[in-house]
Amino acid sequence: MSRISLKVDGVRYDDDVDPRTLLVHHLREHLGKVGTVVGCDTTNCGACTVLMGGKSVKSCTVLAAQADGQEIETVEGLAGKDGSLHPVQQAFHDSHALQCGYCTPGMIMAAVDLLAENPEPTDDEVREGLEGNLCRCTGYQNIVRAVQDAAAVMRAEVPAPRDAGTEPMEGTRGTTSPAAEEVAR
Amino acid sequence: MTDPLPRQIGSGTLRKEDGPLVTGRARWTGSVAPPGTLHLAILRSPLAHARIDGIDVSAAAQRPGVMAVFTGADLTGEWGSIPCAWPVTEDIAIPDHPPMAVDEVNFVGEAVAVVAATDPGLAADALEAVDVDYTPLPVVLDSERAIADGPLVHEQLGTNESYTWGLENGDVAEAFAEADVTVQERYVQQRLQPTPMEPRAVVVAPDPARDGFTLHSSTQIPHILRSVLAGVCGVAEQNLRVIAPDVGGGFGGKLNVYPEECIGVALARRLAKPVKWVAERSEDSQTMTHGRGQIQHVELAATSGGRLLGMRVRILTDMGAYLQLLTPGIPLLSAFIFPGVYSFGAYSVECTGVFTNKTPTDSYRGAGRTEGIYGVERAMDALARRLGMDPAELRRRNYHPPFENGATTPSGLEMDSGRYEATLDRALELADYRSLRAEQQRRRAAGERRQLGIGLCSYTENGGLSPSKMTAALRLHAPGWETAQVRMMSTGTVQVVTGTSPHGQGHETTWAQIVADALGVPFADVHVIHGDTDAAPYGLDTYGSRSAAVGGTAVHLACGKVVDKARTLAAHMLEAAESDLEFHNGRFAVVGSPGHAVTIQEVAAAAHTASDLPEGMEPGLSEQEFFDPPNFTYPFGTHICVVEIDTETGQVAVPRYYGVDDCGVVINTEIVDGQMHGGIAQGIGQALYEEAVYDDDGNLTSASMTDYLTPGAPDLPSFTLDHMVTPSPTNPLGVKGVGESGSIASTPAVINAVIDALTPFGVDHIDMPATPERVWESLTAARNSAGMRHG
Numbered sequence: 001m002s003r004i005s006l007k008v009d010g011v012r013y014d015d016d017v018d019p020r021t022l023l024v025h026h027l028r029e030h031l032g033k034v035g036t037v038v039g040c041d042t043t044n045c046g047a048c049t050v051l052m053g054g055k056s057v058k059s060c061t062v063l064a065a066q067a068d069g070q071e072i073e074t075v076e077g078l079a080g081k082d083g084s085l086h087p088v089q090q091a092f093h094d095s096h097a098l099q100c101g102y103c104t105p106g107m108i109m110a111a112v113d114l115l116a117e118n119p120e121p122t123d124d125e126v127r128e129g130l131e132g133n134l135c136r137c138t139g140y141q142n143i144v145r146a147v148q149d150a151a152a153v154m155r156a157e158v159p160a161p162r163d164a165g166t167e168p169m170e171g172t173r174g175t176t177s178p179a180a181e182e183v184a185r
Numbered sequence: 186m187t188d189p190l191p192r193q194i195g196s197g198t199l200r201k202e203d204g205p206l207v208t209g210r211a212r213w214t215g216s217v218a219p220p221g222t223l224h225l226a227i228l229r230s231p232l233a234h235a236r237i238d239g240i241d242v243s244a245a246a247q248r249p250g251v252m253a254v255f256t257g258a259d260l261t262g263e264w265g266s267i268p269c270a271w272p273v274t275e276d277i278a279i280p281d282h283p284p285m286a287v288d289e290v291n292f293v294g295e296a297v298a299v300v301a302a303t304d305p306g307l308a309a310d311a312l313e314a315v316d317v318d319y320t321p322l323p324v325v326l327d328s329e330r331a332i333a334d335g336p337l338v339h340e341q342l343g344t345n346e347s348y349t350w351g352l353e354n355g356d357v358a359e360a361f362a363e364a365d366v367t368v369q370e371r372y373v374q375q376r377l378q379p380t381p382m383e384p385r386a387v388v389v390a391p392d393p394a395r396d397g398f399t400l401h402s403s404t405q406i407p408h409i410l411r412s413v414l415a416g417v418c419g420v421a422e423q424n425l426r427v428i429a430p431d432v433g434g435g436f437g438g439k440l441n442v443y444p445e446e447c448i449g450v451a452l453a454r455r456l457a458k459p460v461k462w463v464a465e466r467s468e469d470s471q472t473m474t475h476g477r478g479q480i481q482h483v484e485l486a487a488t489s490g491g492r493l494l495g496m497r498v499r500i501l502t503d504m505g506a507y508l509q510l511l512t513p514g515i516p517l518l519s520a521f522i523f524p525g526v527y528s529f530g531a532y533s534v535e536c537t538g539v540f541t542n543k544t545p546t547d548s549y550r551g552a553g554r555t556e557g558i559y560g561v562e563r564a565m566d567a568l569a570r571r572l573g574m575d576p577a578e579l580r581r582r583n584y585h586p587p588f589e590n591g592a593t594t595p596s597g598l599e600m601d602s603g604r605y606e607a608t609l610d611r612a613l614e615l616a617d618y619r620s621l622r623a624e625q626q627r628r629r630a631a632g633e634r635r636q637l638g639i640g641l642c643s644y645t646e647n648g649g650l651s652p653s654k655m656t657a658a659l660r661l662h663a664p665g666w667e668t669a670q671v672r673m674m675s676t677g678t679v680q681v682v683t684g685t686s687p688h689g690q691g692h693e694t695t696w697a698q699i700v701a702d703a704l705g706v707p708f709a710d711v712h713v714i715h716g717d718t719d720a721a722p723y724g725l726d727t728y729g730s731r732s733a734a735v736g737g738t739a740v741h742l743a744c745g746k747v748v749d750k751a752r753t754l755a756a757h758m759l760e761a762a763e764s765d766l767e768f769h770n771g772r773f774a775v776v777g778s779p780g781h782a783v784t785i786q787e788v789a790a791a792a793h794t795a796s797d798l799p800e801g802m803e804p805g806l807s808e809q810e811f812f813d814p815p816n817f818t819y820p821f822g823t824h825i826c827v828v829e830i831d832t833e834t835g836q837v838a839v840p841r842y843y844g845v846d847d848c849g850v851v852i853n854t855e856i857v858d859g860q861m862h863g864g865i866a867q868g869i870g871q872a873l874y875e876e877a878v879y880d881d882d883g884n885l886t887s888a889s890m891t892d893y894l895t896p897g898a899p900d901l902p903s904f905t906l907d908h909m910v911t912p913s914p915t916n917p918l919g920v921k922g923v924g925e926s927g928s929i930a931s932t933p934a935v936i937n938a939v940i941d942a943l944t945p946f947g948v949d950h951i952d953m954p955a956t957p958e959r960v961w962e963s964l965t966a967a968r969n970s971a972g973m974r975h976g
Contacts, residue, residue, distance in 0.1 A: 034216035036210020037433075039489070040466040045891035047382060066440050089207040093199060096855040099863060101206030101688030102382040102433025107205060127898040129774035134890070136382050136434050137689050138859060139866030140898040 382431020476549020518553025684724020864927020
């Protein structure tokens with residue numbers, strides 16, 4: 001057992017952990033932070049992504065002992081204390097960027113890190129930036145849209161979006177726009 | 186008087202489900218942990234076929250934290266055989282399927298022992314100490330070999346052939362004798378691992394209050410699961426509560442009754458403790474049913490003018506080692522849909538299911554219909570090449586003419602409504618087909634390295650599973666109706682209990698939209714309860730594009746009953762005749778004096794108070810519907826895929842993708858588009874990336890997500906979609922369903938595009954997935970053979 005001290009979502013935890021314990025298992029099984037989930041065990045799917053020292057990591061690939069002294073941010077700590085959603089969380093909701101929602105915690109944390117690195121990404125840069133996070137439901141189209149909408153909000157170019165509710169539709173929003181890539185060069 | 190509420194059906198209302206999912210507060214089965222839970226680890230067969238000569242668990246039982254270790258032999262008294270619900274023929278061969286192997290293992294990953302320990306790590310550690318003595322038996326993995334002369338998977342059955350089923354309509358021999366042109370094709374539908382993002386998990390807790398159990402499972406089918414588990418494990422059905430909490434995707438892979446669910450019940454009963462099993466990904470890949478696994482022989486007969494005369498199909502299906510819930514029936518779904526959207530006279534089909542020493546196959550998104558449409562749409566392109574005809578034109582010459590209320594397919598299905606040529610026209614326009622062909626010609630003429638391919642697919646599919654009598658006639662031992670309860674609270678808000686079991690499809694939102702429109706109540710006032718067998722009267726759960734057409738219709742009809750009762754009470758409250766009332770925007774008003782009105786919320790309050798009800802009226806305002814659909818629904822559409830192939834590396838990119846779909850009336854535009862996006866992505870995955878691969882010994886070498894490639898964000902384009910709306914006459918909402926259309930349409934569209942790009946090089950066939958290696962090999966083989974001809 002080794003003694004580690006972590007700050008997770010603003011709260012300090014001191015624990016004895018088995019040297020082989022993965023960060024994701026420590027978060028889930030010892031700290032009750034079950035908002036972060038496991039999808040693959042092999043660092044492929046990104047469902048377990050958290051921020052460690054402000055950078056996204058796959059928490060199934062980090063030993064809890066390696067994280068000693070670090071500040072960890074999970075999807076559970078992203079919203080404001082008043083319950084207001086982080087712009088990325090809000091944009092995922094507004095853009096229908098999730099279906100089953102299992103990849104969503106990791107996808108949101110990866111997107112937060114992506115936008116911190118690149119506040120004004122192209123669509124291709126969003127896709128490349130999220131390459132390590134797999135989604136089986138959405139085909140990524142609305143995830144890209146959500147990340148772009150969140151980026152605009154975080155750059156304060158557009159006002160923060162409205163709350164959940166009814167939204168009148170115009171045509172088939174979000175699907176009839178021309179494809180991003182130009183084929184006929 | 187309040188402003189009218191916005192109409193919900195047809196809007197893009199944001200989802201009710203999202204809050205917990207974006208904040209990490211979702212309830213996954215893997216997060217369920219009753220006090221005192223023991224963690225299960227399952228020892229799995231490392232051999233594809235072997236006799237079990239003995240298992241020694243004594244060392245494992247001594248490991249730290251271990252409470253118990255059981256073998257299959259220890260647990261034979263706990264259960265019967267896991268049943269197959271679709272014995273497609275009277276003489277079908279069905280092997281015994283115990284939840285844990287006793288004498289013999291038949292695929293890698295089959296459960297042979299289980300450890301219960303205080304910690305998941307300790308349980309896994311103890312598996313290493315279980316000693317199993319195996320005698321290896323001969324292995325058969327290839328379905329064609331299995332049916333020819335391969336070793337037997339189940340010696341006691343005396344054959345690897347489980348069944349052969351067929352049908353013939355019209356004179357197929359004559360159609361082929363009269364044909365100017367025929368094509369004969371062989372297509373492989375490779376095995377796929379469904380790979381929902383959440384691996385399976387099961388938690389079973391004893392419920393002493395009723396001498397039963399509460400079972401949480403990451404399942405699509407809590408109600409069917411409860412009924413089957415009750416039978417297999419000998420628990421009274423009313424004492425078994427099954428909860429499907431938040432479920433992280435399914436795609437058919439969670440449409441089953443699995444050994445681990447039986448093991449959970451057995452161990453909770455033996456140990457009188459809650460037990461929990463959470464699959465690792467590679468374990469889930471080995472044990473969750475695989476999809477597809479067909480070899481298709483497709484023949485078309487046509488005139489020189491491109492008019493189809495007949496079709497002959499043989500399907501050989503690799504069913505794996507055991508028959509799961511629907512395993513043998515999946516190819517029948519292919520058989521019925523194989524003629525696609527085309528009208529012709531003669532059709533025959535024969536399906537054979539064979540056993541192999543591999544993971545069982547069963548439903549995967551578009552089950553059976555994806556395979557069938559793939560076969561016909563690829564064969565149509567082969568015919569177009571033979572005739573030198575544009576594939577769009579060949580399709581146009583063979584579509585069923587538009588119909589709004591019934592047309593019969595060559596396989597004998599009565600379809601509801603369809604306008605196929607209109608979807609083709611719109612898709613050609615959306616894609617700017619002429620310009621694409623011009624660009625393709627330019628690149629071909631210039632001999633550019635990156636060549637363009639354009640692939641079409643027109644499809645229909647039977648969704649809305651299932652009209653109970655029709656599926657019973659095909660020997661499916663499960664009905665297809667659905668239930669809904671609509672309960673108006675005393676305060677005027679609404680609880681809906683549905684028998685459907687969403688796992689990403691957004692039923693909480695969609696059903697609330699139906700209710701808001703039908704009752705004239707605010708969308709926010711409606712709460713939908715699902716996935717709990719203690720809550721719904723029953724349910725047939727979620728699969729087969731059934732939820733909106735069957736479950737949504739049940740909700741709509743239950744609302745109608747609520748309004749009917751409320752109207753009677755409103756008339757009593759207003760001292761008016763019922764026939765003088767109009768119901769609009771949640772208000773019952775006397776015609777001609779709109780101020781003389783009560784709201785449905787006021788009626789609900791009066792129904793609960795019950796101090797002044799009409800003579801004979803029961804208190805309360807809560808109604809229930811059991812809806813059995815009169816027919817399947819038939820969504821349809823045309824998709825066009827554009828691929829760009831690097832002819833030096835074989836790399837295939839999908840820069841553009843177009844789809845025009847008609848799923849009948851659209852309830853939520855965003856959810857419908859989202860279903861299309863995800864379905865198309867999975868179809869592209871099958872076409873280009875995904876394959877369950879076994880080595881010669883029967884090990885699944887693609888079990889991890891390092892080796893099983895589902896598409897990532899950079900692999901996919903933004904899809905350009907459009908919709909048409911042709912209401913289904915089979916239900917009052919006019920909906921058809923949309924969950925599977927994307928995967929059905931996209932797989933053939935992508936492969937047709939790949940072959941289209943490679944045609945000038947002499948390539949006329951490629952099997953899936955069209956990996957760079959496979960494309961490069963096809964190109965190289967074609968070039969070499971052309972070189973030999975020219976030399």
